[in-house]
Amino acid sequence: VSSVPAVRFDAIVKRYGARAVVDGVSLDIAQGEFFALLGANGAGKTTLISMLAGLTRASAGRVQVLGRDVALDPIATRRLLGVVPQELVFDPFFTVRETLRLQSGYFGLDRNDDWIDALLHKLGLTSQAEQNMRQLSGGMKRRVMVAQALVHKPPVIVLDEPTAGVDVELRQSLWQFITELNRQGHTVLLTTHYLEEAEALCSRIGMLKLGQLVALDSTTALLSRFASTQMLFRLQ
Ligand code: ATP
Numbered sequence: 001v002s003s004v005p006a007v008r009f010d011a012i013v014k015r016y017g018a019r020a021v022v023d024g025v026s027l028d029i030a031q032g033e034f035f036a037l038l039g040a041n042g043a044g045k046t047t048l049i050s051m052l053a054g055l056t057r058a059s060a061g062r063v064q065v066l067g068r069d070v071a072l073d074p075i076a077t078r079r080l081l082g083v084v085p086q087e088l089v090f091d092p093f094f095t096v097r098e099t100l101r102l103q104s105g106y107f108g109l110d111r112n113d114d115w116i117d118a119l120l121h122k123l124g125l126t127s128q129a130e131q132n133m134r135q136l137s138g139g140m141k142r143r144v145m146v147a148q149a150l151v152h153k154p155p156v157i158v159l160d161e162p163t164a165g166v167d168v169e170l171r172q173s174l175w176q177f178i179t180e181l182n183r184q185g186h187t188v189l190l191t192t193h194y195l196e197e198a199e200a201l202c203s204r205i206g207m208l209k210l211g212q213l214v215a216l217d218s219t220t221a222l223l224s225r226f227a228s229t230q231m232l233f234r235l236q
Pocket of ligand 1: 046048
C-alpha cells in the first residue's frame with residue numbers, strides 16, 4: 001500500500017465574510033481507511049466535503065486526493081471520488097437505469113451495464129430499474145444517489161450524512177455494502193451526527209466543532225479517553 005494519503009486536508013480554511021466556517025483543518029485519511037467525521041449541525045462537515053469535491057473553493061490551504069491537488073487538477077480528482085451528497089439531486093423524469101447511465105456517460109463509460117446491474121442488485125433497486133425517479137420513495141432515491149456515486153468505481157467514497165432520515169433496514173443494508181467496498185480496498189469517508197454509527201463502522205474518528213478539528217484518534221482510543229459517550233457528546 002502506498003503511503004500517499006487517500007485524502008489530505010492541509011490547513012484548510014473556508015470563510016464566509018469574516019466568519020471561518022472551516023478554520024484550519026489538517027487531516028490525512030490513509031488509503032483503505034474507513035474514517036468518520038463527526039460533528040453537530042453547522043460544524044462544517046458539508047463545507048469540508050464540498051471543498052474536497054471541488055464544489056467550493058477554499059479560502060486558504062490545500063486539499064489533495066491520492067496526491068493530486070483538487071484546485072489544480074479538478075477533473076482528475078473528481079474521477080477518484082464517489083460523492084454521495086446530502087441532498088437528493090436527480091432528473092425526476094429519468095428512470096433509475098437512465099440516471100445511472102447518464103452518470104456513467106459523464107465518465108466516458110459507455111458500456112457500464114454489467115456494473116450498473118450489480119449496483120442495482122446490491123442496493124435492492126433491481127425491480128425499480130425502469131421506474132422514473134419521481135415515482136420512488138425518499139429511501140429508494142437515496143439508494144440511487146449511492147449507486148450514482150459508484151458508477152465509475154471510485155477508489156475514494158465520500159458519504160455526507162447518508163443515513164439522516166433513513167429507516168433502519170436501509171441503514172443496515174447500506175452499511176453492509178459500504179463495508180464490503182471498504183474491505184475490497186476502497187477508502188471511505190463518512191460524515192455523521194451519530195457516534196454509534198461512527199463507532200460501529202469506522203477505525204478512526206475526527207470530531208469537528210465550529211470548523212475546527214477538536215479530536216482525532218482511533219475509535220477505541222477516543223472512546224476510552226472520553227470514558228463516557230456523554231463526555232464525547234459535550235465535545236460536539
Ligand atoms: P449539518 O450537519 O447541518 O449538515 P455541517 O457540519 O455539514 O452541518 P455546514 O453545512 O458545513 O455544516 O455549515 C457550516 C457553517 O457554515 C454553518 O454555520 C452554515 O450556516 C455556514 N455556511 C454554509 N454555507 C454557507 C454560505 N454559502 N454562506 C454563508 N454561510 C454558510
